[in-house]
Each structure stands twice: as structure tokens, then as C-alpha cells.
Amino acid sequence: GIQVEQSPPDLILQEGANSTLRCNFSDSVNNLQWFHQNPWGQLINLFYIPSGTKQNGRLSATTVATERYSLLYISSSQTTDSGVYFCAVERKRDDKIIFGKGTRLHILP
Amino acid sequence: KAGVTQTPRYLIKTRGQQVTLSCSPISGHRSVSWYQQTPGQGLQFLFEYFSETQRNKGNFPGRFSGRQFSNSRSEMNVSTLELGDSALYLCASSRLATYEQYFGPGTRLTVT
Numbered sequence: 001g002i003q004v005e006q007s008p009p010d011l012i013l014q015e016g017a018n019s020t021l022r023c024n025f026s027d028s029v030n031n032l033q034w035f036h037q038n039p040w041g042q043l044i045n046l047f048y049i050p051s052g053t054k055q056n057g058r059l060s061a062t063t064v065a066t067e068r069y070s071l072l073y074i075s076s077s078q079t080t081d082s083g084v085y086f087c088a089v090e091r092k093r094d095d096k097i098i099f100g101k102g103t104r105l106h107i108l109p
Numbered sequence: 110k111a112g113v114t115q116t117p118r119y120l121i122k123t124r125g126q127q128v129t130l131s132c133s134p135i136s137g138h139r140s141v142s143w144y145q146q147t148p149g150q151g152l153q154f155l156f157e158y159f160s161e162t163q164r165n166k167g168n169f170p171g172r173f174s175g176r177q178f179s180n181s182r183s184e185m186n187v188s189t190l191e192l193g194d195s196a197l198y199l200c201a202s203s204r205l206a207t208y209e210q211y212f213g214p215g216t217r218l219t220v221t
Contacts, residue, residue, distance in 0.1 A: 099151060099153075
């Protein structure tokens, strides 16, 4: 089945730093989403980005579907950015949603 | 617009019992998907319902079942609970199938 690999698995940064999270997928997909899971378990939508680039405040994302990867950029990190970031893809051949294992981000004050 | 709601938020059950979890999607959303999250396996897709029909199913045993009502609300049922069923169960809704998903807060199930 499709593999969704996220890197790095863990990231510790100082407040104010920038970071890039990566999501690689091994097969054709219909779409891709990025989520942030807060400490209480709530998954928060960040981007729905099957292709191209989107920006929302300090966050932006780029998906290059032909090369099977997506990047999530976080600039000027804040402690509230801490948590786990997931990418999820919808597999083209059967429309199932597959999640990566996430990147755990810890922002130090 | 209200978000996705799930009830109950926390549940403790005994091995062998059954449990029913409920999910109310965002108004106007017709697709509801269910996921199981555990520390070992991560987030895994259980099933998706669209217009009261199961559209997709993950690789879970038949003890896991679900349904969707005409108002798009969905329930999932787990019968003969096992210790390994302890997990956070997340529901997501989307306006259409194969579209942007919005998640509820989850139901944390503990099986003792």
C-alpha cells in the first residue's frame, strides 16, 4: 500500500525559529491535508493542498504531486505551535485516507 | 457554524462489552469518516459513510461497524471489546466524499 513518510520525527526549536516539515508519499494521491494535533488530541486543519502553494499567516505549504512530496513551513515559531503535525493523503486508487506518523514539534520559550 | 461533535468524550469499558460512539458532522456535510489513534499504530482509517452508505472501509475486524443516518449523524460500534481497542476514536466530516476533512475532538476509550 501507499507509504506516507514524515520527517523529521521530532524537532526541538527555540521560539522565533523557522522550520520545514516534509511529507513524502509513494503513490498517486487525490489530495493531501496537513493537520496540527494539540495536546488535547484535537486535529486542527492547516491546509488542504493537493498541489501548489498556500499561505496562512506564519504557515505555508507546498505540494509537488508529480514528485510526491509536500512541505510545511512554520516561520517565527511560537510555543503554541508545539504539538504533532500530520500529513494525510487520499490514495487515488481507492480513495482511502492514509496518515503519516507525524512530526512532533516542541518550541522552547 | 458549529464544528464536529462527538459523544461521549471519555468512556471506560470492560473487556467483552460493546460500545457505541456518536458523531454529529458539520451542518451540510454529508461524509463522515472514523479513525482510530493509538501510540503504536498511529492514526488508522476505520470507515467512511456518505449519504448513509459505507463508501470505504479500512483493515479492521468485523467487530468494528458503523452506520450513518439520514441527517448525516453517524455511529460506530465495537463489539466484544479487547484491551487493544483502547484508543482515541476520531470522527471527521466533509462536505462531499474525497474532500477536505474536519475533525471532532474525539472519544477516548479505555478498555480494562
